[in-house]
Amino acid sequence: MKEGPDIALLGSLIGDPARANMLTALMTGKALTASELSYEAGITLPTASAHLKKLQAASLISQRKSGRHKYFALADDEVGAVLEAIMGLAAKRGLLRTRTGPKDAALRRARVCYNHLAGELGVHIYDGMIARNYILADDDSLHLTDNGKAFVSGFGIDVDRLQNNRRPLCKSCLDWSARRSHLAGGLGTALLDRMFELGWASREKSSRVVKFTQQGEKQLLEQFAS
Amino acid sequence: MKEGPDIALLGSLIGDPARANMLTALMTGKALTASELSYEAGITLPTASAHLKKLQAASLISQRKSGRHKYFALADDEVGAVLEAIMGLAAKRGLLRTRTGPKDAALRRARVCYNHLAGELGVHIYDGMIARNYILADDDSLHLTDNGKAFVSGFGIDVDRLQNNRRPLCKSCLDWSARRSHLAGGLGTALLDRMFELGWASREKSSRVVKFTQQGEKQLLEQFAS
DNA sequence: TTCATAGTTTGATCATAAACGAAGTATTAT
DNA sequence: ATAATACTTCGTTTATGATCAAACTATGAA
Secondary structure, three states, X not given: OOOOEOHHHHHHHHHOXXXXXXXXXXXXXXOEEHHHHHHHHOOOHHHHHHHHHHHHHOOOEEEEEEOOEEEEEEOOHHHHHHHHHHHHHHHHOOOEOOOOOHHHHHHHHOEEEOXXXXXXXXXXXXXXXXXXXXXXXXOOOOEEOHHHHHHHHHOOOOHHHHHHXXXXXXXXXXXXXXXXXXXXXXXXXXXXXXXXXXXXXXXXXXXXXXEEOHHHHHHHHHHOOO | OOOOEOHHHHHXXXXXXXXXXXXXXXXXXXXXXXXXXXXXHOOOHHHHHHHHHHHHHOOOEEEEEEOOEEEEEEOOHHHHHHHHHHHHHHHHOOOXXXXXXXXXXHHHHOEEEOOEXXXXXXXXXXXXXXXXXXXXXXXXXXXXXXXXXXXXXXXXXOHHHHHOOOOOOOEEEEOOOOOOEEEEHXXXXXXXXXXXXXXXXXEOOOOOEEEEOHHHHHHHHHHOOO
């Protein structure tokens, strides 16, 4: 009965509503200040501070001080992936926090998953890149093929710089709404950033929703078609 | 801030030590009675009963009544996968419940992950089957190739019967110790069962450890070599 | 029938930890 | 300097929920 890692501690950290709200807010990928997080969670600053301390102690979040502000973010991709997985389980069990609101359709369509694109459009990209042999689901990890490298470069991304990074280039991440994989890792982040750069899409304020322009969505569907 | 599914509820369910112990015990894949679970969790029967009711309400476990016994099990593979993912995160953060005990090496080597094989040997099987093109990591899901089907049949598994099942045949599941994928799904279960049948390995009582015989391990390493 | 075992329900107790106000530190703005 | 903002620390209050004993239901055994 005392085997393996302590899931109870992690569970209880995620299990508090205030902390869960903070973590969900951080799933937007943006680094947020303690004040912003306290607002998101609907609690006062002192309470938020205590919560953040606990999350930090478990290395679920990272912090960076900038002047009198303190910015918090998810510690790494894996934390985001696990949160997304838990959301998937919760969604499937019908444990939805609110009745399906107006935002939900948009969330399912395209949203940010910590730092990369999730939702139907995220899955579309993943499927397209697999179908065209840009990505190879070899072994456990994903690999970018030479074809894929050419394509991504043509899309305006500096692949070599990414590869020099310690961060894994390609990773798959399971989608809670579509229940399919989408692309995470350095490349996933770079692709999303580039799409913002190209003006294909923009972020909705304090939300995970990624709003594509009509043109942007058309381009995405074409250029990443299977 | 009120987007998406309610992760706090799931988190708090997993976050209680007693419930976490029960869920961990159920990760052995065996169905356990309420009494057994109360013993595993170190609590009295009434308390356990209350916990099980909550887990049931969230559809994390299933129950089956047999005479005056009530058997509990994890609701499905997805629950097991998420628990394993959380263990992975916890392990990486160094949130280990106990100092690395004698069982830990055995656990890393081979253990049961709900109903299939995990640990180094589980990963070995997965790698071997991928390398030999028995399994194709296509798209999101895994497919069993014709070669693979022949191999598995030769191993003594009735593939057709498995395929008629509603349950997905192949799924990958992330390993918390090896941080690599291993084979889950109907085929994963069937393979493990067959290995027990062949006498390659046996279960350690009330533990996730799968103990391979010297011969069994040798066979496994050879027959599933990359 | 009577007894024993398995599990549930109820009610009371108790500990934990979430919450906030107030006071304290640190950084920036005026 | 003074003030304002951003965050932390401390101490107190409060509510939640985990726990168990005792009583209750249901199934099986003698």
